[in-house]
Amino acid sequence: xxxxQQGDIKIWKRRDRNRQLAIWxxxxxxxxxxxxxxxxxxxxxxxxxxTDAPRQAADMMDRMVPxxxxxxxxxxxPVWDTITIATLxxxxxxxxxxxxxxxxxxxxxxxxxxxRPVALFIIVxxxxxxxxxxxxxxVTILGPGVFAGVLAIGFRSIGFCAKLLYEAIEExxxxxxxxxxxxxxxxxxxxxxGIVPQILPAFAxxxxxxxxxxxxxxxxxxxxxxxxxxxxxxxxxxxxxxTQVSLILLVILATVIVSEWVSAKVRHAxx
Amino acid sequence: MSAPRTWKRPPFIERPLLRWGLITGGTIFxxxxxxxxxxxxxxxxxxxxxxxxxxxxxxxxxxxxxxxDIWEGIVESLWMTVVSxxxxxxxxxxxxLGAARNLSxxxxxxxxxxxxxxxxxxxxxxxxxxxxKLFGFGPFAGIIALSIGSIGFYGKLLAEDIEDMDPVQxxxxxxxxxxxxxxxxxxxxxxxxxxxxxxxxxxxxxxFRExxxxxxxxxxxxxxxxxxxxxxxxxxxxxxxxxxxxxxxxxxxxxxGYIRKWIQ
Numbered sequence: 001x002x003x004x005q006q007g008d009i010k011i012w013k014r015r016d017r018n019r020q021l022a023i024w025x026x027x028x029x030x031x032x033x034x035x036x037x038x039x040x041x042x043x044x045x046x047x048x049x050x051t052d053a054p055r056q057a058a059d060m061m062d063r064m065v066p067x068x069x070x071x072x073x074x075x076x077x078p079v080w081d082t083i084t085i086a087t088l089x090x091x092x093x094x095x096x097x098x099x100x101x102x103x104x105x106x107x108x109x110x111x112x113x114x115x116r117p118v119a120l121f122i123i124v125x126x127x128x129x130x131x132x133x134x135x136x137x138x139v140t141i142l143g144p145g146v147f148a149g150v151l152a153i154g155f156r157s158i159g160f161c162a163k164l165l166y167e168a169i170e171e172x173x174x175x176x177x178x179x180x181x182x183x184x185x186x187x188x189x190x191x192x193x194g195i196v197p198q199i200l201p202a203f204a205x206x207x208x209x210x211x212x213x214x215x216x217x218x219x220x221x222x223x224x225x226x227x228x229x230x231x232x233x234x235x236x237x238x239x240x241x242x243t244q245v246s247l248i249l250l251v252i253l254a255t256v257i258v259s260e261w262v263s264a265k266v267r268h269a270x271x
Numbered sequence: 272m273s274a275p276r277t278w279k280r281p282p283f284i285e286r287p288l289l290r291w292g293l294i295t296g297g298t299i300f301x302x303x304x305x306x307x308x309x310x311x312x313x314x315x316x317x318x319x320x321x322x323x324x325x326x327x328x329x330x331x332x333x334x335x336x337x338x339x340d341i342w343e344g345i346v347e348s349l350w351m352t353v354v355s356x357x358x359x360x361x362x363x364x365x366x367x368l369g370a371a372r373n374l375s376x377x378x379x380x381x382x383x384x385x386x387x388x389x390x391x392x393x394x395x396x397x398x399x400x401x402x403x404k405l406f407g408f409g410p411f412a413g414i415i416a417l418s419i420g421s422i423g424f425y426g427k428l429l430a431e432d433i434e435d436m437d438p439v440q441x442x443x444x445x446x447x448x449x450x451x452x453x454x455x456x457x458x459x460x461x462x463x464x465x466x467x468x469x470x471x472x473x474x475x476x477x478x479f480r481e482x483x484x485x486x487x488x489x490x491x492x493x494x495x496x497x498x499x500x501x502x503x504x505x506x507x508x509x510x511x512x513x514x515x516x517x518x519x520x521x522x523x524x525x526x527x528g529y530i531r532k533w534i535q
Binding site for chain 2: 014030033034037038040041044045046049050053056057060080081083084087088091124125127128129130132133136137140141142143145146147150193197200204216217219220223224233234237249252253256270
C-alpha cells in the first residue's frame, strides 16, 4: 500500500508516486492529442453553418410533422425487403461461419500452423469491413438490388458469428468430448455428439443476436442501392419531402423495436 | 419392463408443438422471402468479369497513384475518430451515472435511460445524413454522428457496469464519511475502470470503422475517397484503401488487448 511518511504521521495515498505521475502524463497526452485534433476539425468546418444549425433543425422539424401517412402503402414492400435481406444474410452467414469457427478454434482446428491463421484472417477481414462497404462493392459488381444486400449482410456477419462461435467452442467442457471418444466414436461422431450439443445454445443465441443487428444494418443498405427501406429514405431526402422522411424514420424505429423484442424473447427462451 | 435398447438424442427444443411451429413457420417465411427476392441473373452474370477484375486488383493493390488522397482521407478518419470517441465518452459519463439504478433517483434514471435509448435507435449513418443537412458537408457532421452513437453505446454499458458493482466496497467508503464525489472517485470508479478502458478502446475501433463509411453521405473521412474510386472503377485503389482499413482495425484491436492487460 503506498504510504507517504510525513514526520511521524503516515498518510495513505491511492497510488504510489511513479504510477500517479504516469497517469498524469497519460492524461496530459490525451488532452494534447484532443486539442490538436480539435484544431484540425475547426480548420475543416464552416462555423457559420454550425451556428445556423439550431434554426435549421427547428425548420426541419417543422416540415417533418405531420408524417405523410398515405405514403405507407409504398413502404410495405421495402420493409419486407429489409427483413428479407437481414434474414437471408444471417442465414448465409451462420451456414458459412459454422465450419470456419471449427477451423479457427484452438481445440478443433486440423492444423494450428496452416488452417487456423487462414480462418482467423477470414474472420478479421469480414469484420473490419462495414456492411455498407461490402454493399458498395457488391453493387458495383452485381448491380443494385436485394441480392447485393443479402450478400453484403452475409459477408459482414460471417466474421462476427464465427468469432463468437469459435470462442464458445474453445470454452467447451473437454470431459464430455473425452467420454464420447472413449466409446470409440469416429471424428465426425465426436463432433456431432461431443461438441455440437454443447455449443448449440450459444449458436442459436448468436444467430438471433446477429439477426437483430442485421435488421438495423439492412435498413441503411439502400443508401448505396442495395435494396431495403434505405432506398426510399435517401430518395426522400434528396427530393426534400420531409413528411415522407419522418414516416420512414418511424417505420425504421418500429421495425427495430419489433426485431429487438423478437430477439430478446427467443434468446430468453433458449438460454 | 425392460429399458429401451436404443438411444435417441433429446431434441434441442423440448416442447414438440413449439418445435414444429418454429420449423414450419421458419420454412414458410424462408420460402416466401426467397420467392419475393428479385434477382436479375443476367446482370449478375454480366458482373462476374468485373468481380474477377476486382479480385485481381488486390494483387497487387495500388497504393501509389492516389496516395495523397488516400493519406488525407485516412488521417481525416483517424482524427475524426479520436475527437468523437473522446467527446462521446466525456458526455456519456454523466448520462451513464444517471442511468445506473443504484446511483440516481428515479426521475434522473428515467431521463438518462431515455437519452440512451434515443441515441442508440438510429445507426450512425442515418444520424450523419441529418447532421450533413444541418452542419454542411465535412468532418464536423461525422463527428456529431459518431459522438451521438458513442454516447448510447458507452453510457449504456457504463450504467450496466455500475449496476453490477460490488455494493460492499461502496458502502465501506461511504461509512468513512466521504462526500458524494469522493465516494464516486474511490469506490465506484476503481471498480468500473478496467472494463471501461477496454470498452473505450473497443468504441474507438467501432468509430474508426464507422468513419470509413460516413464519407458515403458526405460526412468526411476515407469513405468519400473509397466511393470515388469505386465510382471510377479504379479497383486497385479501392483495394489499397480496404487493406489499409483492415490493417488499422487489426492494429487497434491488437493494441487494445495489450493495453487492457497492462491496466489490469
